[in-house]
Amino acid sequence: MQRLDDDTLLHVFSFLPVTSILSARKACKRLETISRQRIVWQHACLDQVLLEGYPFSHFDAAAADAHILEKLVLRALRLGRFWLSSSAQPHRSLNYQASSGNSISHVRFLPGHGGRYVATVYKGIWSMISCWDVGNPTFAQGETQPRKIANWAPKGAIFSGFVVNEDPLSEAVLATAVQTSSGQMSIEILTISDLESGNPCFKPICNIATSFRPVALKGDLIAFSDDGYETVVMNWRENTFALLKGSQPPVDEHFKYNRCLLIVFAHRSVLVVRAHSVELFPEPSLHSTESSLTTYEPVGHHTFGWIDGVSVNTQCDPMSGLDNGAVKNASLSILLRTESDDPWASVVHNLEQFILLPNPDLEEQNTVQPPSQDGAIASTATAPPHTAAPYIFPPVRAEHTSPAVRGFLRCTDIILGPCGTALWIQPRAARTAHLTGLDVHSSAAQVFDTFNPDFLPPDDAHGGGSGSDRSKTAEALCGAVFTGPLQRRHPELQPHARKLWVQPKDNCRWSALDYDEARGRVALGSSDGSVTVLDLA
Numbered sequence: 390m391q392r393l394d395d396d397t398l399l400h401v402f403s404f405l406p407v408t409s410i411l412s413a414r415k416a417c418k419r420l421e422t423i424s425r426q427r428i429v430w431q432h433a434c435l436d437q438v439l440l441e442g443y444p445f446s447h448f449d450a451a452a453a454d455a456h457i458l459e460k461l462v463l464r465a466l467r468l469g470r471f472w473l474s475s476s477a478q479p480h481r482s483l484n485y486q487a488s489s490g491n492s493i494s495h496v497r498f499l500p501g502h503g504g505r506y507v508a509t510v511y512k513g514i515w516s517m518i519s520c521w522d523v524g525n526p527t528f529a530q531g532e533t534q535p536r537k538i539a540n541w542a543p544k545g546a547i548f549s550g551f552v553v554n555e556d557p558l559s560e561a562v563l564a565t566a567v568q569t570s571s572g573q574m575s576i577e578i579l580t581i582s583d584l585e586s587g588n589p590c591f592k593p594i595c596n597i598a599t600s601f602r603p604v605a606l607k608g609d610l611i612a613f614s615d616d617g618y619e620t621v622v623m624n625w626r627e628n629t630f631a632l633l634k635g636s637q638p639p640v641d642e643h644f645k646y647n648r649c650l651l652i653v654f655a656h657r658s659v660l661v662v663r664a665h666s667v668e669l670f671p672e673p674s675l676h677s678t679e680s681s682l683t684t685y686e687p688v689g690h691h692t693f694g695w696i697d698g699v700s701v702n703t704q705c706d707p708m709s710g711l712d713n714g715a716v717k718n719a720s721l722s723i724l725l726r727t728e729s730d731d732p733w734a735s736v737v738h739n740l741e742q743f744i745l746l747p748n749p750d751l752e753e754q755n756t757v758q759p760p761s762q763d764g765a766i767a768s769t770a771t772a773p774p775h776t777a778a779p780y781i782f783p784p785v786r787a788e789h790t791s792p793a794v795r796g797f798l799r800c801t802d803i804i805l806g807p808c809g810t811a812l813w814i815q816p817r818a819a820r821t822a823h824l825t826g827l828d829v830h831s832s833a834a835q836v837f838d839t840f841n842p843d844f845l846p847p848d849d850a851h852g853g854g855s856g857s858d859r860s861k862t863a864e865a866l867c868g869a870v871f872t873g874p875l876q877r878r879h880p881e882l883q884p885h886a887r888k889l890w891v892q893p894k895d896n897c898r899w900s901a902l903d904y905d906e907a908r909g910r911v912a913l914g915s916s917d918g919s920v921t922v923l924d925l926a
Contacts, residue, residue, distance in 0.1 A: 398423050403432040407466060427455035434462050439707040442874035443469035444808045446907035448557055449503055449527070460527045467926030468909045472810055472870055473879060479889060479911070481924040483523060485535040487511065492799070493914025494551070496901040499581075501557025503527060504908040506538075506584075508563060509901075509920060510551050517542035518551075518565065518591065520581060523922050526910050535922075539581060541591035545570030550602035550613075555654075561594060561625065564603040564611055574600045576613060578625055595625045605652035612659065614649035620661050624675050631673035632684045633659060637666060653701045655721060656747070658688075658779045662699050667691045667723070669745075669778055689782035693743075697728035698813065700805035704873050707808065721745035723784055724805040724871060726793055726813070740791045740803065740813065740884075742871050743784035751779055787872040791884040799900040799916060806906025809873020814899050815865045815888070864892040864899055866913065866923075890923060 393401075402410060402423060410433065414424035423429065438445050445465045450458055471477045487493060488511040495510040499520070507521045518541045524533035550566035564578045578595040601613040601621060609627070614620040618635030637647070651662040657672045669689035676683055705719045723743040796816025805811045865888040876882045892899060894917065901914030909925035 395423065399426065399428060402426075402429045403436075407433055407437060407462065425455055425459070427458060430455060430458045430462050434458065434465070435708075438462055438465040438469070440878070441469055442707055442808055442876075442878035443472075444806060444810065444875075444906045444909065445707060446503075448501070449907075457527070464527060464909065464926060469875075471909070471926045472875060473882070475885070475887065477926075479923040479925050482890075483533060483535065483922040483924075485521070485523075485920055486918055487519060487521065487914070487920045488513065488517075488918035491918050492916040493901045493918060493920060494548075496912045496914040496920060497551070497553045497563075497903050498905050498910065498912060499553060499562060500555065502584075504905050504910040507903075507912050507920065507922065508553065509914060510548055510565070511918060512547065515542060515545050516548035518548070518563070518579075520589065520591070521920070526908050526924050535920075538584075539589045539591050541579060543567065543569070550576075550604070552603045552606045554606045554608070556608040559608045561606060561609070561611075564606050566602045566613075574598075576601070576603050576611070578606075578611065597623065597625065602649070604649050605654065607654045610654060612652040612654070614652065614661070616646070616648045618647060618663075620649065620652065620659075622659060622673050622675065627675070627677075629675035629677050630682055631675050632682050633661060633670045633673065634684055634686055635661070635663070635666065635668055636687050636690050650696060650699050651701055653721070655703065656719070656779050657751075660701060660721065660745075660780075661687075662696070662701065662723075664696055665692055665694070667693065667784070669780060669782065671778075688778040689780065691783040693725060693727055693741075695728045697726045698801040698803040699723065699725040700803045700811065702805045702807050704807055704809065707874050718747055720747060721780060722787075722805060722809070722871070722873060724803055724811055726801075726803060740793050740811070740869075740871075740886075742787035742790065742884075744787055744872070745780040745782075745784050748779055748781050789872060789876075789884045791869045791871070791886050793867075793886070799898045800902050800914075802902045804902065804904040805871065806904065807873070808875045808906060809871045810868065810875065810906055811871055812866060812868045812889070812902065812904045812911060814902060815867045815886070817862060817864055866890040866899075866902075866911070889925075890921075 410424050410429065414421040443465045446461065450461055453461060487509045491511045491513045493509055493511050497508045498504055499506040499508055503525045505522060505525045507523050509519050511517060519537055520539040522536045522538050547568045548565045549568060553563045554561050560580050561578045562580050564576055567577050568574045576597040576599055577593050579591045580594050581589050582592050583589050599613060601615050603611060603613045605612040609624050610622060611625050612620055612622050618638050620633040621630055622633060623630050647663045647665050649663050653660040659670045661668050668687035670685050670687050673685050674683060701721055701723050703719045704722045724740060726740050794815055798814055798816050800814050803811060803813045867886045868889050869884040869886045870876050870882045871884050898916045899913050900916050903912045911923040913921040
C-alpha cells in the first residue's frame with residue numbers, strides 16, 4: 390500500500406462501495422485523507438446513486454465541497470434503501486404549532502435552501518403567510534426547534550391562491566392571490582430579503598391586478614387562471630403577456646366549474662390541467678399590454694373525467710443532472726386520482742399513471758410563430774398545429790396502478806417526484822358497513838367490505854383510537870414507487886402503497902402536503918394549525 394501513489398489509490402477507491410470507503414479511512418491517516426477527496430465521492434455518487442436511480446439533489450451538489458457531497462451521497466443511499474424496502478419508516482419527525490388552532494391551507498418548502506425553510510398559509514381574522522426555519526435535513530442531529538423567521542399578513546386581506554417558485558435562484562420566492570376588505574383583487578409576488586442575515590422579511594416586488602388565481606411560478610414566468618377555460622402567462626419582470634384559451638368554454642358564464650389544478654412549463658409548451666380536461670399549448674410569445682393580447686389555443690386535448698388530485702413531473706434520467714438539454718427528450722409523467730358521483734361505486738379507486746411521450750417528429754429548428762393580432766391559432770412554419778405539439782396526445786397509460794381508498798379528504802394533493810416516488814393522503818377507513826351489511830336477514834357470512842382492507846366492523850371500530858387499531862382507522866400518509874428512473878433500474882419494485890405515517894390526533898385531519906423527493910423531506914399541515922416535518926432517511 391505504501392508503494393502506491395495517490396492517483397492509483399484514487400482509482401482503487403472509485404471501485405469501492407461506500408461502506409468500504411468509510412471503513413478504509415479508519416486504517417491510516419493517508420487512506421483517511423484519500424477517502425475525503427471530492428473526486429472519491431463524485432465517483433460514488435455516479436456509480437452508487439445516480440446509476441441506481443435514487444433521488445438526489447443536483448442543485449445542492451453543484452457547489453458542495455467534499456464534506457457536504459459525502460453527506461449528500463450518504464443521504465441518497467439511505468433514501469434508496471428506504472424506497473427499496475417494503476417496511477421502512479421515516480427515521481425522524483418534527484412537530485410544531487404554526488397557528489393557534491386555524492387550519493393550515495398550504496405548506497411548501499422554499500426551493501434553493503436544502504429543505505430548510507417551510508412556508509405556511511392559514512386564515513384567522515385575515516390570512517397570514519409565515520416562513521419557518523426547520524433545520525437542514527443533511528445535517529439534522531437530534532431534535533431541532535423550529536423557528537418562525539418572517540410573516541406577511543396585510544390587514545383585512547384574504548388569500549385564495551398560493552404558489553412557490555420552481556426556480557431556486559429567482560428573486561421571486563412566492564405568489565399569492567389577495568382580496569382586500571374593500572373587495573380589490575390582485576396577485577402579489579413576494580421575495581424574502583436578508584434571509585441568511587438573521588433579519589428576514591417578506592417584501593412585495595410585483596402587483597398584478599386580476600381576479601385570476603396563481604397556479605405556477607417559474608423564474609420570471611407566472612401563470613394564473615380562472616375556473617373556466619382561460620389562463621394568462623406573464624413575464625412579471627418585463628410586464629409581457631399571452632392568453633391561453635381552452636377548447637371548452639363554460640356553458641353558463643355564471644357557473645364556471647372547470648377549476649385549474651396544475652400548470653406545467655414543459656419543453657416548448659405549457660400543460661394546463663383542469664378538473665375535467667388536460668390541454669397542451671404551444672410555448673407562447675409574450676407581448677406588452679400596449680399591443681393586443683396574443684391568444685393561443687391548445688395543440689393537444691384529453692380528458693380523464695373528473696380529477697380529484699393530480700401531479701405532473703418531468704422524468705429525466707438522473708445522469709442528466711442539471712442538463713436542460715435533456716428535458717426535451719424526457720417524458721411527462723402524470724399521476725392522478727379520479728372522483729365519481731356514483732354513490733354505489735367501489736370504495737377503491739386507483740392512482741393511475743399516464744405518460745406524455747416526446748414527439749419525435751418535432752424538429753428543433755421549427756419555432757412556434759405567434760398568432761396574428763386577430764387571435765388566430767398558433768402554428769409552425771412547416772407543420773400544421775396538430776403535428777407541432779412537443780408531446781404526443783393522448784397520454785399513454787403506464788403499466789402499473791395503485792389502489793386508493795375513497796373517503797373525505799381535506800388534502801387531496803398527490804405529489805410525484807422525478808424519480809417516480811409518490812406520496813398522498815389516505816382517508817380514514819369506513820366505520821360503517823354497506824347498506825346490505827346492516828340487513829338483519831342477511832346470512833352469518835355477511836362480507837362487510839371486501840374492497841377496503843382497513844375496514845373495521847362497527848363493533849370493533851369504537852376502540853380504534855390507540856395502538857395497532859389506530860393505524861387501520863386514522864388518516865395516513867401513503868407512499869409508493871411508480872414508473873420512473875428508480876423503478877426502471879429496480880424492476881422488482883411494484884406500486885404497492887404502504888402507510889408511512891398515521892395521523893396521531895383524534896378529530897384532526899391533514900389539510901396540506903408537500904414533498905421534496907431529492908431530500909426525502911415531507912411537510913404535513915393539519916386542521917388544528919400544527920405542522921409535521923418528516924425526514925424519510
